[in-house]
Amino acid sequence: MSEAQAQPNHIKRATVLWAILTALALLVYVVIAPQLSSWGVLPKLGSKRLDEVNTVLWLFTLLAIPVFTLVVVYAGYAVFTFRSRGRPSGDGPSMPGDRRIQRIWIISTILLAAFLFGYGLYFLGEVQAAPTGNVLQINVTGEQWLWNYTYPKYNISSTELYLPVNQAVTFDITSLDVQHSFWIPSFGIKQDAVPGEHVKISVTPSELGDYVVRCAELCGLYHAYMETPVHVVTATEFETWEQGQQSIQVTPQAFAGPTLLAAVTNTTRRRASVASGSVGAA
């Protein structure tokens, strides 16, 4: 038996191993991917934009799995199979390049990267396209440690974000103090809020429900609490909310009127009762 016949075909072995592991990994991923939102790994779906983002994530991950397993399997196979037993006494055998493998590797890599690049550019253009038609503008102001929303069309302000479902919205985002980041995970949007800068980002909420907006830029002591509700409601509910907010206007002026509460009008000096561990009327 010649030496060549005694040696197993390592390429063939590793390739079979790669194919099996890739198939298993793809199967597992295809099964669990749709569950990621319900498990809380991915945010709850609130807009078509997030759906598109998730599609890109799904596709890119799917294409990355064979590449990942290829690297892991071939590297692992080589490390395990050709490991040295004891201290090596000299250099290993020379390993001439295989042009066929090199061509396959380079061409397939170029094709894959070109596809991802092209698809990514196309997707970026889709999600960044300015909405047309009836667009609701909302001015977003970040401040340590809350978000303010002003609806110029209705001349109202709020710290809670109310949005009518299936209505395109453009956020004009800025900050009053330090850098924040306006992030609504369920809508698939995240945009830095920079003092002195106004940056716009658009989205169309497509699912009724309650979501959150978070600050995604470490901005100080209570950064972790810079999280406020987002309510996607029907057009009628939005109108009701908007009319309710009209009664709270930013018009700094004083007016005379009855004292707030007759039961507690005695606002003369009440010194805190510290010794008793309480604060209040002493």
Next chain:
Amino acid sequence: MKKSIGAILSVALGVAVVVGTLLALGNLARAQPAGHAQNAGQTYSDQGTQINHAHLTLQTFPFSPYTDPEWVAKHVTGKTDNGIPFPAAGDNQGWVLYWPTTTLVVPAHSLVTIDIENYDSATPLLNPYYSVPRGVVNNSVAVDGQETASVSPENVSHTFTIHSIPNANQPWLFVSVPITGVPPDCASDPTLKPPDCVGYDAATMPDQPTVTEFSFYTGDPGTYIWQCFDPCGANYNGFGGPMSTKGYMSGTITVQ
């Protein structure tokens, strides 16, 4: 064997150092005593049902009142060397602060009325949003007994703003009121006459505070964050120092 023992000892030593550091830091962090709202009888909710009414008084100072002998002589009876929970010596007594505690406790499903006696002058608001009372009864506050639906951003000294994070375990609560600043010192400008100015003592503490009173309804139990949104601190455009340190211009309010 020696290597294993060395490794185990190294890990044990590392754990001991981390635990010891955490314990030391824990001891350094002096927790403020909680300020409980006091029972103020019964009242009616906006739905007409009878509910409890609780009352709380807070004060705001431009610096620790216990560093001002005149203020102490006027307002403090008995011992002054103990029973002062905050700020203790070494606790940045020159910082603006809410007093006597920033850890507040109020009853659930009640009407809560808070009086804030402010001894600090105005610091114009960056954001006029906070010049309007929100989430309070009548959407208004009483400033020295005069009810008002807003305060000029130029006259605001601080804000008392309660907010929470969206959480399935507690209801959303948002309350924000502007705290009107004390007028300037009459001695600083002879053209000023009361009530456009007031007297100040030698330590630049006003003789009388401006009192802001407001009420809001509480729901189910929960723990919320409250803070000042007026840039009244140091550095970072007024948002550093006491504005970025727990226990001065921010704290927690527990609804229980």
